[in-house]
Amino acid sequence: MTGAVHRTWAWMRVGVLALLWGSTFLWIELALDALTPVQVTISRCALGSAALLIACLGSGRRLPRDARTWGHLLVAAFFCNALPFAMFSIGQQTIDSGVAGVLNATTPLWSVLIGVLSHSERGLRPVRLGGLLLGFTGVVMIFAPWQMTGPVGWGAFAIVVGAASYAVGFAYIGHNLVGRGIPTISLSTAQLIAATGLTALTLPAGGLTPIEISPKTLIAVVILGVVATGATFHLTYRIIAAEGATNAATVGYLLPVVSVALGAIVLDEGLSPRIVAGMVVVLVGVGLTRRAERPPSVPALAEAPAAQVPSRT
Template identity: 30%
Template sequence: MTPTHPTSLRFELLLLGVLACLWGSSYLLIKVALGSIPPTTLMAFRVALAALFLLAVMRFRGERLPTDSLSWRRLFVQSLLNSSLAWLVLAWGAQYVPSGLAGVLNSTSPLFVFLITALMGANGNHSITKSVGVALGFVGVVLVVGVDALQGFGQQALAQAAVLFGAFLYACAALNGKRLAHLSPLVTATGTMLWAALTLVPLSIVIDQPWTIRPSLNAMLAATTLSLLCTGVALIVYFRLIKTLGPMGVASQSYLRAGISVLLGLVVLGEQLSPTVLMGLVIIIAGVAMINVPQKKTPSTQLKP
């Protein structure tokens, strides 16, 4: 997919890298925050603060929320696919699935986008180059995470299915996001977070009684960063990229997230970079590049290199 207005492919790919960095670092922040904040309350805090932040940005920019019921119904569906339901399913499954295998399973969103569009008869939009890129990206993730991570595949089948279902929901979110093209990325991000907050905050109150929780300072800092940067800012970028790179392009950031987690391990934990991991990173970058190569169109609709 290419936008109808000229834009720089390099800039959109830079934004894709930014999105991967934001969502790739969210795993580390979640781990820190979960030290003293229960999962449901953490998710509720994440979306509620993000919604308030996005509302403030909207006010500053002079944008308004939609007033028609159709837009709000579509925003509700998007919030389930991209946050509320997806996060709950992934959080439950990740408790019982080794982190390496969970990382591989959670990176399958581009594969699901490819399969869904094939079933819908829309794979004419995917060139051979993009198809090879989808396969390469997944192979790269397996190499980065470690082939040994696949040894547990088939055990704890229900939990693994839950993680896969979460990746499937992310793929559906990328495809469904096109139905919100009439709204700006900021308005779409705000609307989805408002719906997510209305869903998760009551759930948190019932399950965790959050007023009894005494989170540590580090947990609160991690949760706040997770909410403002990895959710609020990230969603604005995400919904922009759905318009410019398309569902497959934006889904390809799930491959890059694996590379980001490795780089964070190098910087934060002092881990070593093995030749296999390095090869996996190169393959991931090649796969993502192939996915996002613009197809030949008329000069007026092409992304500028």
């Protein structure tokens, strides 16, 4: 395969993943028409884990067996799946899907901040520091605490908590689940199974409400679980395996564009000048923190050993 063809396929894969990730917020919005946040969360975890379990067993792979790995997976499942999935569903009750997608893109900002606080960042460069401050300034512009009170304000806060939760989970996974010789499909499947178990514990908090679901909502829930959760969760690994972390990170820049576009086109969501300006500031800030970052060394993600880099929605 020539270099040009390889690059074309690489960008096509990145584009597909960005479309799938970015559409997550649309499917959540549609699912919330008939389901409670708890029901949306457990549905996407259960359907995603079922889809991956079929793929895992079909490929002849097995789930991890040792208790230590499952212990780490439970922690990862909480911070990378159960908590952020719940926060997005709660937040999107009052926040448009496009804005939710942009606030989700702040995860790299939280990752940098966690690195600084944990002293894992070696000498935060001025450009990255500027990007960090600029990015959070954009969040404040979108959040607008001087305007957004009550349900809307709490909705924006929930989305930000979900984005920060991803950053915590990534840091934990980097220390405890990377390069352990476990196939990527096994890790991703096991983590979503663990997330399903965790979210099942929240069923008494709105998960037992009677459901009257329309065909449109049912389709949205299935796509959210099987495609936007299960498929993207594993597709992320494959892109990193083929193109490395740099191309995978590019999805983070495209995701908000997709979520905003789908929200405006499909759901007719309006955007005020303040929110648009905040979105631009957030993306510029994220870009500065990523651009000044030295490319990390990424091990090959063959079937074994494998690195665990979870999905971000």
